[in-house]
Amino acid sequence: MKGVWEIIKTIFKFIQGLGTLTLGMLTLFAMFGIVLALSSRGEPRVSVPNGAVMVLDPAGAIVEQVEYPDPLDAVFASEFNREPPQTSIHDITGALKLAKTDNRIAAVALITDSLGPIGPSHLHTIAQSIRDFKESGKKVYALSTAYSQASYLLAAEADKVYMNPAGNVFLTGYGFYPTYFKSLLEKLEANVNVFRVGTYKSAVEPFIRDDMSPAAKEANLAFLGSLWDQYEGAVVEARGLEAGALTNSINNLPDRLREAEGNFAKLAQNGGLVDELAPRTVWRNALKEEFGENPGGGNTFKQIHYQSYLAAKQESRRGGNEIAVITAQGQIVMGDGPITVSAAETLVGYIRNARNNPNTAAIVLRVNSPGGSAFASELIRQELVAAQEQGLKVIASMGPVAASGGYWISATADEIWAAPSTITGSIGIFGVIPTFENTLAKAGVYTDGVGTTEMAGAFSTARPLSDMTKDVIQQSIENGYSQFLSLVAEGRNMTVEDVDKIAQGRVWVGSTAKDLGLVDHLGGFGDAVAAAATAAGIEDYDVVFYRDFPSKWDQMIADILNSSLGIDFKSQASQSLSPVMQTAMKLKGEADMLLNFNDPMASYALCLLCKVE
Numbered sequence: 001m002k003g004v005w006e007i008i009k010t011i012f013k014f015i016q017g018l019g020t021l022t023l024g025m026l027t028l029f030a031m032f033g034i035v036l037a038l039s040s041r042g043e044p045r046v047s048v049p050n051g052a053v054m055v056l057d058p059a060g061a062i063v064e065q066v067e068y069p070d071p072l073d074a075v076f077a078s079e080f081n082r083e084p085p086q087t088s089i090h091d092i093t094g095a096l097k098l099a100k101t102d103n104r105i106a107a108v109a110l111i112t113d114s115l116g117p118i119g120p121s122h123l124h125t126i127a128q129s130i131r132d133f134k135e136s137g138k139k140v141y142a143l144s145t146a147y148s149q150a151s152y153l154l155a156a157e158a159d160k161v162y163m164n165p166a167g168n169v170f171l172t173g174y175g176f177y178p179t180y181f182k183s184l185l186e187k188l189e190a191n192v193n194v195f196r197v198g199t200y201k202s203a204v205e206p207f208i209r210d211d212m213s214p215a216a217k218e219a220n221l222a223f224l225g226s227l228w229d230q231y232e233g234a235v236v237e238a239r240g241l242e243a244g245a246l247t248n249s250i251n252n253l254p255d256r257l258r259e260a261e262g263n264f265a266k267l268a269q270n271g272g273l274v275d276e277l278a279p280r281t282v283w284r285n286a287l288k289e290e291f292g293e294n295p296g297g298g299n300t301f302k303q304i305h306y307q308s309y310l311a312a313k314q315e316s317r318r319g320g321n322e323i324a325v326i327t328a329q330g331q332i333v334m335g336d337g338p339i340t341v342s343a344a345e346t347l348v349g350y351i352r353n354a355r356n357n358p359n360t361a362a363i364v365l366r367v368n369s370p371g372g373s374a375f376a377s378e379l380i381r382q383e384l385v386a387a388q389e390q391g392l393k394v395i396a397s398m399g400p401v402a403a404s405g406g407y408w409i410s411a412t413a414d415e416i417w418a419a420p421s422t423i424t425g426s427i428g429i430f431g432v433i434p435t436f437e438n439t440l441a442k443a444g445v446y447t448d449g450v451g452t453t454e455m456a457g458a459f460s461t462a463r464p465l466s467d468m469t470k471d472v473i474q475q476s477i478e479n480g481y482s483q484f485l486s487l488v489a490e491g492r493n494m495t496v497e498d499v500d501k502i503a504q505g506r507v508w509v510g511s512t513a514k515d516l517g518l519v520d521h522l523g524g525f526g527d528a529v530a531a532a533a534t535a536a537g538i539e540d541y542d543v544v545f546y547r548d549f550p551s552k553w554d555q556m557i558a559d560i561l562n563s564s565l566g567i568d569f570k571s572q573a574s575q576s577l578s579p580v581m582q583t584a585m586k587l588k589g590e591a592d593m594l595l596n597f598n599d600p601m602a603s604y605a606l607c608l609l610c611k612v613e
Contacts, residue, residue, distance in 0.1 A: 048104045048312050052304045053141075053291050057111040058092055060085030062118040062126075064329045064368050064399060065339045065547050085114070089122050089399075090525070090545075095306040096129040098313050100136045106291055108133060108140045109303065110158055112151035119368070119400020120227050120421040120612055121510075123153050125524050127234060130157040143283050146170075152273065153231060156238040165277040168264035171250055174224045174231070174612055182210045189438035193465050195474045196430035196505075197481035203404075203505070203606050204430050219506050223423065226509040227612060230421050241272055321361045321541040323532050324354035328365065328380065331606070332372030332405040339547055342369050342405075344376035348383045350546035355387040361541060362393040362532035365413060366525060371405025371606040374429060374480050380409045381487070388414065393535035397528030398422045398519070403507060403607035407518070408484060412491035414535060417528040418510035418519040425513060426607040427488060428505030429480040431473055435461050484605065492517055507610060 066086045099105040110130070130140055134157070142155035146167030155161050163169070185192055185207065192207045205213060212220070232246045249256055249271055260267040268274045276283075287301035294300045304312075328342040337343030354360050365384065371377065384394050396402075396410035398418035403426035410416055418424060440446065440462060447462045458469040465473075485503060489496045494517055502508075502516045513519040521527070533541055 048102070048304055048309060049295055049302055050104050051106045051291055052104060052302050053107045053109050053287060054095065054099050054105050054306050054309055055109045055111065055303050056092065056095065056306045057114060058087040058126075059114040060087055060116040062087055062089050062092070062116070062122045064089060064327045064366055065545065067339050068548070084116060089125060091307065091310060092126055093129045093526075095310050096133045099306075099309065100133045100138075102313075105138070105304075105309070107138050107287075109287065109301075110140060110142045110144075110154060112142075112144045112147065112154060115148070115151045115154075118150050120231070120423075121398075121400040121419040123150055124230065124234065124419060124421050127153055127157050127238075128524070130154065134159070141283070141287065143280075145280075147268075147273075149231075153234060156235045156273075161273070161275045162278050162283045163265060163268065163274045163276075164279055165265050169268040169273045170264070171246055173247070173250060174228045176212075176220050176224065176612075178206055178212070180206045180210045182206075182208055185434070188436075189442060191435045191438065191464060193433045193435065193470065193473075194430065195432075195470075195477040197428055197478055203426075203428075204432055207432060207434075223507050223509045223512070224612070226512065227421055230509075230511075239272055245271070320359065321536070321538045322357065322359045322544045323362055323364055323529055323536075323541050324357070324360045325364045325366055325529075325543060325545045326350050326354065327545065327547065328367045328369050328406065328409060330369060332369055332376045332380070332409070334373055334376045342372070342376075342380070342409075344373070344379040346548075347380050351380070351383040351387060354546055355383075355390060355392055360392060361536035361538050362395065363387055364525075364528050364532050365394060365396045365410060366399065366528075367396060367402040367406050367410055368399035369406035369409075370401050370403050370610045371408065371426070374405065374408070374484075374605045377405035377408040377605055378483075381412060384409070385412060388412075393532060395528050395532040395535065397525050398424055398510065399525075400612075401607070401610045403610045404428065404605040406607075408487070408605050411488045415520045415528075415531055416518070417521045417523050417531065418513060419524060420509065420511040420522055422510035422513070422519075423507060423607075423610045423612065424510060425502070425508040425518060426505055426605075426610060427484055427499070427503035429477050429484060429605055431477050433459070433461070433465065433473070435464055437462055437464050480605075488518075507607060 061084060063086045066088050096108070099108065108130070134140060139159040140157065142158035142161040144151065144155065144162075144167070145164040147155050147163065147169045149171050152169050152171065194204045194208055196204055205216060228247075232244070235241070236243060236245055256271070257264070257267055260270055265274070265277050269277060284300050288294075290301075292302045294302050326347060327339070328347060329339060330341040332342040332344070334344050336345045351363070354363055363384070388394055393415075394413045396413035396416045398406075398410065398416065399422065400419075401423045402410055402418065403424050407424055407427060437447070445462075447460065449457065451457050454466070454468055455472075457463065458466065458472075485496045485499045488494070488499045488503070492499070498517075502518065508516065508518065510519055510522060514522055521531070523531075529543055533539065
C-alpha cells in the first residue's frame with residue numbers, strides 16, 4: 001500500500017511541476033509581450049498639454065552622468081540601503097532649453113526640496129539656464145517648503161519665491177572643515193609615510209596633522225572667498241539687494257533673528273529673500289487659477305514633469321557628424337569601473353571607440369574629478385593625445401572640480417573651458433604608504449624573513465619602510481611632479497618655471513585660473529561643445545555621450561517593473577536623506593576614496609579638499 005501512495009505522490013508532484021512550469025512559461029511570455037509592446041510604440045508615451053507648467057524638481061546629487069541602478073534593488077532595498085538618487089545636470093539644462101521655445105510650456109515650477117549635493121559650477125549653470133528660460137517672457141515660480149544655501153541660489157532667479165511659513169532660508173557661506181586623523185593613527189601606532197611635492201599640496205594633511213596648516217588656510221580661504229563672492233553677487237543681482245547684503249545678514253544673524261521674534265521664515269521675508277509665506281494649498285491654487293487645472297486630475301495646476309517632458313521631446317539621432325563627449329567623473333583610478341569613478345581602462349576604451357568612429361568630428365572631455373592615481377591620469381591623457389595625433393580636436397570642459405589628476409588629463413587639450421566657479425589647479429603629487437608594524441606588535445604579531453636584495457619585501461605594510469625605500473619613493477614623486485609641470489607647460493604654452501610658480505598644489509577657481517593661463521576660456525558645457533564644432537569646422541552635428549548602458553535584461557526588468565506593476569520609483573528615490581544619513585554617506589564617501597588608492601607607484605595627483613557644496 002505504501003508503494004501505491006509513493007506512486008500517487010510522484011504523479012502529483014509531476015503534475016504540480018508541469019503546472020509550475022506552465023505558469024512560469026506563461027509569466028515569461030507575458031513579460032516579453034509587455035516589453036515588445038512597449039518597444040513597438042512609435043509615439044512618445046507622454047503628451048505635453050498646451051499651456052502646461054513644467055515641474056523642475058531635481059532629486060539627489062547633481063552629476064554629469066547618472067549611474068544606472070539595478071532595477072531589482074529599487075524594489076527590494078530598504079529605505080536605508082537604497083543608494084541616494086542622482087540627477088543629470090544635462091537633463092535639467094536640456095529641459096529648460098527646450099521649454100524656452102516650446103509654446104506648450106507656459107511656465108516653470110521650481111521645487112528643490114529633494115535637491116542633494118551639488119557643486120558651485122553646476123549650481124551657477126542651472127541658475128544661468130533659468131535666466132535664459134526667462135528671456136522667453138515665461139515666468140518661473142519657486143515653490144519649496146524651505147531652502148538650503150545651494151537651492152536658494154536657484155530660487156533667487158524665480159519671478160516669485162514661495163516658502164512654507166514653517167520653513168527657512170539658511171545661508172552660512174562656504175567653508176572647509178576636513179577630518180584629521182593624526183592622533184588616531186598615533187593611538188593605533190601606525191606609521192604614515194608621506195611623500196609629496198608642492199607647498200600647498202594639503203591632500204596629505206589629514207594623515208599627518210590634527211589641524212589645517214597655515215599654507216592650506218591661506219589657499220583655501222582665497223578660493224572659497226572667490227566662490228562666495230560669485231554666490232552673493234548672483235543672489236544680490238537676482239533679488240535686487242544691496243551689495244554685501246547676505247554677508248551682513250549672516251554676520252548679524254542673532255540680532256536680525258531677534259527682530260523677527262526668532263522666526264526664520266519671517267527673517268527670510270524681512271531680508272527680501274522670500275516673496276510670500278504660504279502652505280502648499282495656497283500656491284497650488286494660485287497656479288491652478290493662472291494656468292488651469294491639470295487634465296490628469298490630482299486637484300492641482302496643469303503640469304508636466306521635466307523628465308516626462310524630455311521623454312516626449314526625445315528626437316532620433318540624425319546621423320553624420322558627431323561631437324563625442326567623454327565624461328571623467330569622480331576619483332581617477334586604475335582598471336575598469338562604473339560611471340561614479342574615472343576608471344582609466346574604461347575611459348581609455350571610450351576614447352578609443354570615439355577616435356575610431358568615422359563620424360566623430362571632435363572630442364569634448366567633460367571633467368568633474370578631484371583627480372586620483374597619477375598613473376591612471378597619464379593613461380587617459382595619452383589616449384586623448386592619440387586622438388589629437390590622428391587629427392581630432394580635443395576640447396576640455398571643466399565642471400565643478402577639475403583639480404590635480406582632473407587637470408592632468410585636461411592639460412594638453414587643444415582648448416580648456418572652465419566655469420568661473422570651477423575648482424581647478426592643485427598641480428602637485430603625493431604618496432601615502434602606511435605601515436602597521438607597531439599596531440601588529442601590540443597584538444603580538446610580528447614579521448621576519450630574508451630577501452635576495454635590499455628592496456625585497458620593501459612595500460609590505462607589516463614592516464617599516466627602509467631609508468632606501470623612502471628615498472626611491474620620494475625621487476619617484478619628484479619625477480612625477482616634474483612630469484606634471486612639463487605636460488602643463490607643453491599644453492598651456494608656458495615655461496616650466498612659470499607653471500611651478502602657480503602649481504605647488506595650490507587650488508584656484510576658474511576665473512583666477514584663466515588669468516593665470518591654466519584655462520583658455522570661461523564658459524559652460526554648451527560653450528565647449530560649440531568650440532569643438534568650430535574647431536572641427538562643422539555646423540550640423542549630434543552630441544554623443546560615451547558611457548556604460550544597462551544590459552538588455554536589466555532594461556527589460558526595469559521596463560516591466562515601471563510599466564506593468566505601476567511602481568513609482570521616482571517618488572521613492574526623491575525622499576531626502578536625514579542629516580544623520582547625510583553624515584553617514586559623507587563618511588562612506590571618504591572611506592571609498594581611500595579604498596580607491598590603487599596606483600601601482602603609490603603616486604597620486606588628488607585634491608582631497610576640493611569638494612564644495
